[in-house]
Amino acid sequence: MKGHAHTTEADVAAEKRLLRDFSSLQDTSLAGLSGAPREGNIFIWDCVVCGLPDTMFEMGTFELTLTFPTNYPFQAPSVRFITDIFHPNISPAGILAVDSWTPALDVTELLSNIQRLLSEPDLSSVVHHEAARLYREDRREYARRVDRVIERSLEIEEEENGPLGRILNC
8 A cells, every 4th residue: 555654564675675775886886877865765766877988878978767666676666767868678758668677686787787788779678669770770870869869968967067067977
């Protein structure tokens, strides 16, 4: 039942696990991944994933939200990109389905998998058909569309945060 005031054992277990995940994410040496729970709600995280070096997403800095169910880690969090992105596995609304979830995965591994997926789309679970078609048939045009989205996101960052933009570990 949603909306009840007391916390269930499942909620407590999920919160403990999320605190552990947050701690391991802070300790990670993986470049280009960051995230933290929202103040007052450990079940919603604001994260940033940077494109991997030497890929067409290299210059991209992508903000996304992870929303965790109360039975986490037994059910995957939902992933929604806030930054516009053009990708075969991410819907135009920014939704990324987490297909291969297991409770053994943690937030660091999930973000790392997302980072890798950016430059290595999974064409067996396409949700953005135009992106998938271009990726398969016209890689140059696909790269152009990716570049355009990344450039637009960098312009938005500058407008929102002044000339320096936000300093991230990209």
